[in-house]
Amino acid sequence: MKMRTPEPGIPLTATAVIVPVVLSGGAGTRLWPVSREGHPKPFIKLPDGKSLLQKTYQRVAQLGIRGDILSVTNRDYYFQSKDEFVSADLGTHYRPHFILEPSGRNTAPAIAVAALSLRALHGDNTIMVVMPADHLIKDVECFTETVHHAVEVAKQGYLVTFGVRPLTPETGFGYIECGAQIDSAGAAQVSRFIEKPDAERAAGFVESGRHLWNAGIFCFSVSTFLSELERHSPEIMALAAACIEASPAAASAGVLLQELDSDSFMAMQDISIDYAVLERSDRVAVIPAGFDWNDIGSWGALRQLVEPDEQENRVLGEAVLIDSRNNYIYSEQRLVATVGVNNLIVVDTPDALLIAHPDHVQNVKKVVHQLKSTEHATYKLHRTVFRPWGSYTLLEQGPNFKIKRIVVKQGASLSLQMHHHRSEHWVVVQGMAKVVNGEQEMYVNTNESTYIPAGTKHRLENPGLLELVMIEVQSGAYLGEDDIVRFDDKYGRCKSC
Known part of the structure; x- marks a missing residue:
């Protein structure tokens, strides 16, 4: 690619507005069964109890750039x-701005x-600082210094990307x-940009000193x-x-919300910024990043976040390991025991178990593709499913019955709804519920129930100061989640209301 020094467009001053842009839409198929379509990678809790998305927001705040933080994510x-x-x-110095993609x-x-x-x-x-x-x-601290350097280079008219010094021939x-x-x-x-190389080429890149890993973090005015996008795509x-133009932003309760028009957005080509703009442009700069960088893209990466024991085993959860070495065990609920096994990754969730060799963790996505092709529920949902009002966990199901544990956040309420094919029995086990049941409105306390x-x-509404926890027993000939008619909903899920 023949490079030229870019001519400045609109002069940028030192007081140009800087806005962090967080991209949070990936499904993270290589981290199945913890990451799923309904609860993807950004929401995974790390060993310290924080999610990747939460850590990203906190890292953005430490840049010292006050104002809007823009997140582009799926409407779901x-x-x-x-x-x-x-x-x-x-704190109060940051306003969330959400752009919601239909897909x-x-x-x-x-x-x-x-x-x-x-x-x-x-x-x-x-100035946009774009990060996954x-x-x-x-x-x-080093990340902050690198961002501010990138902002100064971006003011010169460059599309800036961040590069990480390669430690191994990845x-x-x-x-x-x-x-x-x-x-x-x-x-x-x-x-030039170079796609994922084979091992021999990757080793040469490490030795050259001229090559950096593409971190997928960008900065530009x-x-x-937009001028380069217009030129190349x-x-x-x-x-x-x-x-x-068809998706105006609306401010409400301290949040700026923009739900994208589906027809025009879905008509756009499914393509990365690298292919659409950066690899075609002659206005691209790279800044070598001095900070540590971990692209949490596989179980191999998550494995490195856990301290090993004397046998190089890494465990999150409860495990007993006998004559076992260099294993990674992740268990959400059950005890996992291994005897005489080495070099395994074991990920146990309530409804799915993954056993993989560390050298093949990139192929976990093939499991997801197969599950999706057969419409198996585990590609999309966990047994615990999150909703705007809280969550529900499937405890047991069989012919004509289903049992759930329902958690409703303080001040939250489910939609006013009706089911054609199932009846429900609610038992309150923690907190107090405000219930509309036909023409009747009532309060149901702990250890009380309603039908x-x-x-x-x-x-169902939680009027209290504590989380409301209930056991719901459904019975009927059809128990699908689509058997629901909404008449009113505070979260905008009732389009005809």
Whole structure:
């Protein structure tokens, strides 16, 4: 690629608005069975109890950039994402801005709509710092320094990407070859991008000193990005502009929310920013990152977060290991025992068990593809399913019955609804429930119950200060989750209300 020094577009001042943009839409199929379509990788809890998304929000806050934090995510993940933002406890200096995709279309469409939205809100001078929600970075101070360096390079008219010094000949990452230096701090023009290489080429890249892992973190001005998008992918630019025009942002309760128009967004090509813009542009720079960087993309990466014992076994949960070495055991509920086994990854969840060799963890996604092709429920949902009001856990089911544990957050309520084919018996085991049962409104205390006949309008609400926990017993000829008619819903799931 022949490089040129980019001509500055709209002059950028030192006071240009800087907005962190968090991309949080990936399903994380290589981390099945913990990551699933209904509860994907950004929400996985790490050994310290925090999710990857929560850590990303906290890392963004430590940049010292106050104002909006923009998250691009699937509309099905909105309420979980908002909960993670609140749990990050960032204080009052940050406003969450959510752009909700109807379905994932990769990073180019996601960043395109984000850039156009930010241009409408803050102008062409806005600097975007784009980062995935599934990276783990511990050296936040160095990360902050690198971001501020990237902002200065972006003001010169570059599309800046972050590169990580390769420690090993990794074949699972893309590489960046550095060209001419831009400044004395290490920024360089990008000579070329290289797809995931074989082991021999990867070893040569490590030895060359000119190659970096592509970290997937970017920084650029709105004006530079949109001009390059228009130049190299005009169809995406046109559709993204139409999508934002049809998707106005609305502020409510301290949140700026933008639900994307489905027709125009889904018409965009499913393509990464690398293919759509960066590999075609001659305005790309790379900054070598001095911070630690862990792309949590497989069980091999998560394994490294756990301290090993004397036999190099790493355990999260309860396990007994006899004559076993170099194993990773993850168990959410049950005791796992191993006898005489080495070099295994064992991931045990309530409804699915994964056993894999460390050398083949990249192929876990093939399990998900097979499950999805047969419409097996475990590709999408856990036994515990999260809802805007809380969660439910499937405890037991059989012909014509299903038993759930329902947890309702403080102040939350389920929709006013009705089921055609099933009746429900609710038993309160913690807290107090406010229940609408037909024409009757009542309070149900701990160790009390109520019965909802099929065809009866009903609603469950938690008016208390503690979580409401109930056992629900469903009975009927059909117990599918789609047997629900909503008449009113505070979370916007009732389109005809």
